[in-house]
Amino acid sequence: MKIPLEKGVLHISTDVFKSIGGYAANYCFGVKGMASRSVQDGIVQLLRRENLAKGVKVSYPAGEKSVDITLHIVVEHGINIPEICRSIMQEVRYNVEKITGASVGSVNICVDSIVVE
Numbered sequence: 867m868k869i870p871l872e873k874g875v876l877h878i879s880t881d882v883f884k885s886i887g888g889y890a891a892n893y894c895f896g897v898k899g900m901a902s903r904s905v906q907d908g909i910v911q912l913l914r915r916e917n918l919a920k921g922v923k924v925s926y927p928a929g930e931k932s933v934d935i936t937l938h939i940v941v942e943h944g945i946n947i948p949e950i951c952r953s954i955m956q957e958v959r960y961n962v963e964k965i966t967g968a969s970v971g972s973v974n975i976c977v978d979s980i981v982v983e
Contacts, residue, residue: 884923886966887973891957898942921937923938934974936973939976941977941981951975
């Protein structure tokens with residue numbers, strides 16, 4: 867993404883948005899981690915902390931100067947899923963906009979699995 871500044875242009879890599887989104891979501895209450903789907907067999911895998919960005923997809927809507935973020939998460943059993951998703955959406959939007967200065971168009975959450983402990 868390119869963000870025009872007073873003295874030039876700032877280029878922000880997609881990996882930056884993925885990392886910020888993954889870490890912001892992972893530290894929300896009720897989130898056990900990020901999920902990565904295996905394309906071959908559809909199995910959901912819980913990602914380790916160093917691979918959080920793999921559970922995040924970033925897209926740039928045509929003609930817009932914003933970023934759309936989709937997160938694949940694993941949550942704890944017994945939590946209110948709609949409420950935790952609202953919390954994650956707000957947290958990710960806040961962190962991405964604060965750290966990068968980029969506008970966030972939408973934050974989409976895919977709950978891929980529930981963990982019972």
